[in-house]
Amino acid sequence: VSGNTVTAQVDHFTMFAVMVAVQEPALTDIAGHWAFDSINKLLATGCIGGYPDGTFRPDHHITRAEFITALVKAFGLEQKEGKSFTDTAGHWAEEYIATAAACGIVNGYDGGNFGPDELITREQMAVIIVKAAKIAPAAENPSFDDSDSISGWAAEAVNTAAGSGIMKGYPDNTIRPQGNATRAEAVTVIIDALNISPSNS
Template sequence: MVSLKDISGHWAESAIQSGVTAGYINGYQDETFKPNAHINRAEFITMLVRALQMKETTNSLAFTDAKQIPSWASSYISQAVEAGIVSGYTDGTFRAGKQLNRSEITTWMVRAAGLTVNNNASLSFTDKDSVPAWAVPYVAAGVKSGLVSGVGQNRFAPKQLTTRAEAAVFIAKLLKVKN
């Protein structure tokens, strides 16, 4: 059993501990989780694919920056690509080290949950105009299902970077929605 020395008393402790117990969350070699650090694309997809216990794939990654994807994450990213959860950018890159914002992580969570997306959906958040157009249907589906919510004061904060703790909570919610 992995014991993480920096989650005790943290607001997301139970979600993080559940992920550790289930085997989809690992800490760092120094036995920390760094719950308040921002999560990047490779880290999140690794946790997500482990949580969903997706089937292995033999497909290789076709991204132009595939050589920059950490070896520990490439098979998980490949599984997520094959499942239609993630894709790269229009320039052909994946950008594994890029930190995730709330719009991106919500899109991936909605796809992973297999939720129906309404392309004509609208949002009622006061900052709805700052949600990228491509993310609006996913944010709407995520909110409707209870998978995601705002950050308070009727704001979604679509460009706010996601912490590792928030990612753990998102995945815990996803597992409840899927079951």
């Protein structure tokens, strides 16, 4: 093999096919990252992937559609026809969102839309992961300096996710429920939930 040329010595004339094994490039931006192990675990399952340029972009934010897709794949949820949202018809993640809705994991917003391309907040992620993993409410609620900023509808789920160790707070003792989740945080939440989910025991 030299450049784009393959040379071979043969003992008869016929048509030959050259098969090329393409090795996926190693991701260039996860070495040393705090979520390195979780990222590699979920990558190995094919539930999430990197980008064509060989990066994973662990600290970039993740959309609601991207998170739901990774979660449905990771939990091995059978695709079902679920609630029809006004803004998911024809969307690349339509089937995954419908499956999550059919399983009672997501409800969408008032008005019938889902917001698939919106960035997912940490409290939204907590509600979804607790439902998917069927985690029982935590015996004790962790105390965070910004607990008052958790929306009422998400309070139990955030406390459950944090109390069970699925969702981690930050070094400044905040949980930042209204903040947008990163790809690394999303991957870690899914991996940790799989480890303690009763349905996976």
